[in-house]
């Protein structure tokens with residue numbers, strides 16, 4: 001299935017109105033993750049993703065995408081309505097959309113610092129100040145066992161999802177495609193070579209570590225710039241406070257053991273899984 005199938009077409013009436021993007025939410029918050037954690041930022045969340053992580057905390061951009069089409073002018077006007085000089089472009093997978101490049105160029109021209117949150121499978125040339133890359137490990141694959149009635153915390157269950165056509169993790173429909181697309185070493189190397197970057201791995205337990213080490217070894221082999229251990233961040237898996245309470249100390253200990261950084265999920269600590277946070 002082509003990636004664009006997960007997103008409805010741009011409305012005809014917008015065809016002459018210049019570039020637009022499918023926007024799931026746009027809000028002001030603190031950067032919750034990574035080296036810029038705590039920095040007041042405007043978040044622009046595009047809809048649509050080429051992957052389907054079973055744990056995705058942005059379900060309505062991946063498994064069941066919803067959005068409003070917004071022109072770049074409308075997006076920029078909303079961003080300028082907030083008193084921030086950092087913008088985080090996220091998703092879904094924001095680099096699926098070539099119009100994300102237009103948006104980043106417009107933001108750069110206005111002097112904003114831009115972070116792009118990406119799964120690392122797509123490289124585009126754009127004025128990106130920080131590429132926040134989160135390559136997906138095998139433990140993200142939506143196998144039939146990893147479904148909301150299993151490992152997901154109770155409060156993230158959503159009966160509506162089950163009755164909707166999009167709720168197809170149980171039959172493993174996406175497992176194969178996710179598994180084959182989740183790592184693109186060429187795109188990953190191009191991203192780290194082009195941009196200031198951080199590699200932010202979602203970790204549940206020790207079982208994730210061999211794959212991280214292997215991926216880093218492969219990347220260091222092909223990339224023509226150094227990838228330092230301090231560029232590598234371990235982030236506990238958890239879309240809710242309750243789930244993070246189970247994972248974060250274990251992941252913090254793994255960061256110390258392996259000499260990588262730990263990143264909290266400040267927004268989850270502060271606001272749990274509330275939208276627009």
Ligand SMILES: C[S@@+](CC[C@H](N)C(=O)[O-])C[C@H]1O[C@@H](n2cnc3c(N)ncnc32)[C@H](O)[C@@H]1O
Pocket residue numbers: 049055056057058090091092093094117118119120132133134200202235236237238239
């Ligand atoms: C929703 S994703 C959007 C950007 C891009 N698709 C990606 O995966 O990097 C934003 C960030 O949330 C992380 N994330 C998503 N669900 C998570 C969860 N349940 N626990 C921890 N991190 C999660 C992703 O790994 C990524 O770093």
Ligand SMILES: Nc1nc2[nH]cc(C(=O)O)c2c(=O)[nH]1
Pocket residue numbers: 029030031032033043058088090091117267277
């Ligand atoms: N506060 C806050 N910080 C974030 N950093 C990355 C996020 C994302 O979803 O990409 C995110 C988010 O959703 N909220």
Ligand code: SF4
Pocket residue numbers: 049050051052053055056057058061062091092093119136
């Ligand atoms: S790659 Fe990002 S947006 Fe896509 S399903 Fe995974 S966590 Fe969600």
Ligand SMILES: [Mg+2]
Pocket residue numbers: 057058
């Ligand atoms: Mg988020």
